[in-house]
Amino acid sequence: MADTTKGPASPADIASPTIYLDGIPHEGFAAIREVDGLVWHPYGDQGDRSGFWAVTRHADVREVSKSPDVFSSAIGHTNLWDLEADALEARRSLIDSDAPDHTRLRRVVSKAFTPRTTRNWEGMARDIAAELVEDFVADGGGDWVGKVAAPLPIKVILAILGVPTEDADYMVELTNYLVEGTGEGTSLPDDAYGNTTPTRLLPFNSPASHALYEYAEKMRQLRMAEPGEDLVTGLLEAEADGERLTAAEYRNFFQLLVFAGNETTRTAMIHGAMALAEHPDEWARLQADPSLVVRAVDEVIRWASPILHMRRTASRDTELAGTPIAAGDKVVMWYAGANRDPEAFDDPYRFDVGREDNPHYAFGGGGPHFCLGAFLARMEIQVLLEEMLARDVVLAPGSAPERLASNFVHGVSSVELAVA
Amino acid sequence: MGGDPTGDGSERVAMVVDEDRCIGIGQCELLEPDVFRLGDEDAISRVVDGADLPRARALELVDRCPSGAISIADA
Numbered sequence: 001m002a003d004t005t006k007g008p009a010s011p012a013d014i015a016s017p018t019i020y021l022d023g024i025p026h027e028g029f030a031a032i033r034e035v036d037g038l039v040w041h042p043y044g045d046q047g048d049r050s051g052f053w054a055v056t057r058h059a060d061v062r063e064v065s066k067s068p069d070v071f072s073s074a075i076g077h078t079n080l081w082d083l084e085a086d087a088l089e090a091r092r093s094l095i096d097s098d099a100p101d102h103t104r105l106r107r108v109v110s111k112a113f114t115p116r117t118t119r120n121w122e123g124m125a126r127d128i129a130a131e132l133v134e135d136f137v138a139d140g141g142g143d144w145v146g147k148v149a150a151p152l153p154i155k156v157i158l159a160i161l162g163v164p165t166e167d168a169d170y171m172v173e174l175t176n177y178l179v180e181g182t183g184e185g186t187s188l189p190d191d192a193y194g195n196t197t198p199t200r201l202l203p204f205n206s207p208a209s210h211a212l213y214e215y216a217e218k219m220r221q222l223r224m225a226e227p228g229e230d231l232v233t234g235l236l237e238a239e240a241d242g243e244r245l246t247a248a249e250y251r252n253f254f255q256l257l258v259f260a261g262n263e264t265t266r267t268a269m270i271h272g273a274m275a276l277a278e279h280p281d282e283w284a285r286l287q288a289d290p291s292l293v294v295r296a297v298d299e300v301i302r303w304a305s306p307i308l309h310m311r312r313t314a315s316r317d318t319e320l321a322g323t324p325i326a327a328g329d330k331v332v333m334w335y336a337g338a339n340r341d342p343e344a345f346d347d348p349y350r351f352d353v354g355r356e357d358n359p360h361y362a363f364g365g366g367g368p369h370f371c372l373g374a375f376l377a378r379m380e381i382q383v384l385l386e387e388m389l390a391r392d393v394v395l396a397p398g399s400a401p402e403r404l405a406s407n408f409v410h411g412v413s414s415v416e417l418a419v420a
Numbered sequence: 421m422g423g424d425p426t427g428d429g430s431e432r433v434a435m436v437v438d439e440d441r442c443i444g445i446g447q448c449e450l451l452e453p454d455v456f457r458l459g460d461e462d463a464i465s466r467v468v469d470g471a472d473l474p475r476a477r478a479l480e481l482v483d484r485c486p487s488g489a490i491s492i493a494d495a
Contacts, residue, residue, distance in 0.1 A: 066488070103440075103441075103443055106443040107443060107444060107462070107463070107464075110444030110445065110446075110463045111461075111463035113446075114444060114446035114449070114458055114463055115446045115449065115450040116449065366484070367486055367488075368443060368486055368488070370486035374445075375446070375450070
């Protein structure tokens with residue numbers, strides 16, 4: 001294997017967005033996992049020099065996640081490409097922060113997403129899921145994304161935020177444009193939605209972020225005039241007590257919650273439904289023993305790996321898996337690889353709704369950036385499965401999925417499923 | 421670290437939460453609701469007075485706290 005400037009060359013391409021049009025390159029991840037130490041993967045306009053260390057084994061993802069002082073979220077960017085300092089600052093959110101900023105920001109929202117708080121939203125989520133499932137069945141199936149997987153999580157997060165449900169379609173439209181920014185680039189003109197900000201200063205380099213900022217500002221004015229019990233009011237009250245949230249922090253928080261609160265859970269629900277349609281025996285198992293639903297939820301999430309990677313940047317010279325890493329190197333945790341690691345999962349390529357030991361890293365590898373919405377996502381997927389079970393809905397394959405050219409979100413824009 | 425006279429992880433131990441590190445995820449309260457309680461206002465985890473756990477389970481809670489805020493109170 002040829003050496004690169006940094007280390008052994010990656011035996012497979014896992015970064016080109018168009019690869020993901022055919023699904024996660026599991027064989028490529030397996031080949032990388034099998035190389036001793038870490039491999040150096042080319043990326044970006046300087047090829048080898050702007051590349052990254054590919055972290056694909058379960059144990060190594062864990063070590064990076066649990067060492068935020070060494071593997072920083074605040075340097076460079078948490079996506080593969082570097083941002084200039086002003087761009088990083090303009091778009092900085094919870095995701096791109098280290099302690100103590102991260103701790104301060106996280107505490108502003110943590111109460112809204114604890115397991116205990118999440119239970120308060122279960123009835124609302126169940127009502128939404130029931131209606132969507134009933135409509136899907138009445139239609140005899142159709143596009144699972146547009147009819148079920150997209151509307152359910154966006155309606156739930158908007159209710160939590162206090163955003164009117166009638167704007168759900170607009171929010172989905174905007175966040176779909178954001179995902180484009182992780183692939184081949186946005187299809188929008190720079191001045192879309194009236195944007196005048198240079199796109200390099202906007203999250204996902206997308207003018208759709210400008211539209212979300214504008215919407216966040218509209219919500220701010222509404223809730224300043226008329227506070228509610230919702231999370232937007234919570235963010236503003238945190239801002240109002242003097243030192244917590246700046247205006248930029250508020251709008252980046254709003255943007256993050258709308259994006260992360262719907263794209264990720266949607267993606268899990270899509271891959272989960274596709275898997276259940278393709279593995280009718282597993283659905284029959286769940287129907288025969290509904291007590292497996294809690295395990296099925298985590299298997300759906302492992303199977304989906306909705307977020308394919310997160311990047312860290314070494315804050316100092318260090319070592320991982322026996323490979324020396326220099327300060328400033330990009331270190332990329334590929335959850336998509338860790339979630340099929342045979343060292344961590346028995347028979348990792350089997351979709352097993354009863355999987356007992358399932359330490360998946362779909363919510364991150366366990367450090368302080370552990371997914372804020374993990375318990376909310378689990379609850380939403382669980383009520384969806386339960387409402388399907390209650391109606392004896394059996395899904396069957398329809399069309400092949402239309403996948404996204406993104407190495408960040410394991411996205412599917414549409415997939416036809418039938419009702420058997 | 422303190423002793424583990426039984427050697428099988430069944431010895432009961434007290435736990436400590438570093439309130440400066442806790443970021444209110446709630447994994448501990450979900451796993452051991454009788455031992456950990458998140459504040460209703462601040463969502464910071466605190467150990468219920470007098471609560472303890474078998475050492476093996478305590479170590480699991482330490483491991484599974486994403487914030488790294490939980491430790492065993494060894495004398």
